Amino acid sequence: MSLYHLILNAVVLLCIVGTSGQNVNTLNNINASPVAADENNPNYWIQQAQFTLRSKLAPLNTRVAKNVIFFVGDGMSITTLAATRAYLGQKYGLTGEEVTLSFETFPFTGLAKTYCVNENVADSACSGTAYLSGVKNNVGTLGVSAAVAHRDCYAQLNRNNTFTGIMDWAQKAGKATGLVTNMRVTHATPAAAYANSANRHWEADLDQPEDALRCDDIAKQLVRGEVGSKINVILGGGRGNFFSKHERDAEDERGHREDGVDLIREWIFRKERMGGKPTYVYKRNDLLMINEKDYDNVLGLFTRSHMPNNYDTPRDKPSLSEMTQKAIQILSQNRNGYFLFVEGGRIDLAHHASRAHIALDETAELARAVEAAMRMVNLEETLIVVTADHSHTMTYSGHSRRGADILGVADLKHATDHLRFTILSYANGPGFKPTSHDHRHNLKYDDIGDMKYRYPSMVPTHRELHAGDDVAVFAKGPWAHLFSGNYEQNYIPHAIAYAACMGPGLTICK
Structure with missing residues (x-):
């Protein structure tokens, strides 16, 4: 052979x-x-x-994209991808570096520039606004132009400063729409798909100062808003933002609202009034048992706040892969196709804590979700795009032997102080350890094998900070070649809309 x-x-x-x-x-x-x-x-x-x-020699696919699945790994830097390859490969007896993640096999790849209008390093709010609405804005704001300063509710209320994006465009094109995340569904990244807010942290009324209460909080916009109210499938965490702090839910946890509104009941009532067939779930088995023929609208809020890390997810909570698959099953019932947005958000939380091991494991889970989606759809008519919102400061270095444990230490010969150093480390973050007697911290006192180990950081900060480098964009399906090259992050939704014949701009249909 x-x-x-x-x-x-x-x-x-x-x-x-x-x-x-x-x-x-x-x-x-x-x-x-x-x-x-x-x-x-x-x-x-x-x-x-x-x-x-x-x-790569296959003919270009220039059909209309009936369906679009847009994956975002929050904080999934290119370094994170490279380290995750080694992490996964080594779990299965390979050296690891030669491994390719599911979406890295996509035929077209580009680089997106992530800066925001007022800062050179993005947060998840301004970057989410860019790749979901096509407009760049200020850090900490959602679905509002750069004319709106952070926390300026008065400017937010000016309709000239707000806009919708690709979720709205898909709805107006007659497509079903869905939102899946392992974060709160009102958190910055998913909220960028449907909300207009001068402050990403106004997730519930309890989070707003008195002078901002005239601006609807993000949870309220998801249930009552022009775009949010029309989303068919919503799966993730953040249940507390939807009911009163004076009440307890079925898992005996208090809500995070002060206005006494029960937005979960209201969501069901509104969907029924619109002629839909809604259902609400908060357990994994209830989600997996849903017959897509019976319900066309599903709200799944599985935790009070963010969902747990993939490695320690309880059996009664669904994984990102499972939520993605169920969303596709339900949305696929629409004859006009669908737009599904999926966020793997816990990559970002792990990096902020300098916990590289968890960040790589969460990236692997996102790759699982992408592969699961690929097996369920017809790629001749489904465009899949995978990217990140911003980068992180984790580095991958050391000139170690091929196949060295990516979560371990580099070869000693390169350190002039003759102390060990980890292959992965951060430019800043809570992993900083003070030195003594002008000597670097000695790793022999650390339990590097601990899943929650905080990898060394050069500069002490309470949370590791985002980085400003470009992020990778991977695309497969109709018009995937539009995502090649280097471009501004806000170009992404315009290219998706062109391929799927939706939105007010240039499309293949007009």
Whole structure:
């Protein structure tokens, strides 16, 4: 058998392992080459490159995108992707560096510039506004122009300063719409899909100062807003923002509202009044048991605040992959197609805590969700885009041997003080440890194997901060080639709208 066919068989084998059922095997997230021994043969690299070349020679798909699935890994920097490849590969006995995440096999890749109008490093609010509405704005604000300063409710109320985006465009094109996240559904990234707010933190009325109460909080906009009220599937955390602080829910947790409004009941009532067939769930099994023929609107709020990390998710809480699959099943009932937005948000929280191990595990879960989606849809008529909102300061360095534990320490020979250092580290963050007697902290006193270990940081900050480098954009399906090159982040929704014939701008249909 030729080396080309060995490579082909290895890729195919890894793509078909464990494909039955809804639970996605981690091995499905990776595509690896044959055994490392072949790497000593020049023909191995030649045939590998030829295989990649052949995979890119398919004709461009210029059909209308009936469906769009837009994935965002919050804080998923390019360094995070590279480290996650090694992390996943090493879990399955490979050296790791040769591994490819599910969406890294997509034929078209670009780079998006993430800065915001008033700051050179983005937060999730201004970046979310850019890639979901097509307009750049100020840090900390959602769905409002840069004419609105942070926390300026008066300016927010000026209709000239607000706009909608791709979620609204899809609804007006007759498509079903959905929102999936493992964060609060009112958090900055998902909120950018439907809300207009001068402050990303105004998630419930209890979060607003008195002079801002005339501006609807984000949870209220999700239920009553022009765009939010029409979203068909909403799955994630943040249940507390939807009911009173004086009440307890079915899991005996208090709400986070002061106005006494029960937005969950109101959501059901509004959907029924609009002729829909709604249901509300808060447990994993209830979600998985939903028959998509019975309900066209589903609200799933599974935790009071953010959902748990993937590695320690309780059995009664769904994973990001499971929520993604169920959303696709429900939205697929619409004959005009659908737009689904999926956020893997806990990558960002892990980086902020300098917990690199958890960040890589959460990135792997996002790759699982992407692969699960790919197996469920017709890629001839479904555009899938995967990107990040901003970067983080984690670095990957050390010149260690091939296959060295990505979560471990680098070779000692490179440190002039003869102390060990981790392959992954941060420019700033809570992982900083003060030195003594002019010596760097000695890692021999640390439990690096702890899942929650805070990786070393150069500068002490309460939370590790975002970084300003470009983020990768991966695309597959109709008009995926529009996402090649380097561009402003706010270009992304305009390219999606063009491919799917929706929105007020240029499209393939007009």
